Amino acid sequence: MFSRVSLKPFEQLQDVMRRGLAVDADGQAIYTSDDAARRLALPISFLSGATNKIFYPESGQRTRVWLEDRNGADLYQQRIIPDYGHMDLFIGHNAHRDVTPIILDQLAWLDDQSGMGMGGSARCGIPGAHSGKRA
Structure with a gap:
């Protein structure tokens, strides 16, 4: 019924929840930098x-x-x-x-x-x- 799936996205979500901050898959806070704000x-x-x-x-x-x-x-x-x-x-x-x-x-x-x-x-x-x- 279930197939193999990558757990990597869940690990990233876990990291986001622990830190209370959006981070990339490597744990870097690239989404909250001044450069990220300029892109938005x-x-x-x-x-x-x-x-x-x-x-x-x-x-x-x-x-x-x-x-x-x-x-x-x-x-x-x-x-x-x-x-x-x-x-x-x-x-x-x-x-x-x-x-x-x-x-x-x-x-x-x-x-x-x-x-x-x-x-x-x-x-x-x-x-x-x-x-x-x-x-």
């Missing part, structure tokens, strides 16, 4: 459910603040959706009503940041999809 000097929108117990919203906040401190706040946004967990954002009963407009808004913001924006809801064809609200 691009528009990023962080989205999470407030009740997400897999990827806590606070970790996204810490990452956003870390990036803002190094690259400026204009490149980053974060939306935390109340009463939504991990996959609820995409398959929750009312996700189409509560979350999809926020995702479309964030995609429009990212598109505008690229300099190739098409101007709000015209992009997706859904009237009112671009709410203009930004966190």
Whole structure:
């Protein structure tokens, strides 16, 4: 029923959990260097459910603040959706009503940041999809 699998990814995850820091397979903290932050000097929108117990919203906040401190706040946004967990954002009963407009808004913001924006809801064809609200 089960086949052979490499345990190397699990060893890396164990190292990450022990150190409380993202590290590569060799245990090097290459993801949290100033050089790594410079490589992420691009528009990023962080989205999470407030009740997400897999990827806590606070970790996204810490990452956003870390990036803002190094690259400026204009490149980053974060939306935390109340009463939504991990996959609820995409398959929750009312996700189409509560979350999809926020995702479309964030995609429009990212598109505008690229300099190739098409101007709000015209992009997706859904009237009112671009709410203009930004966190």
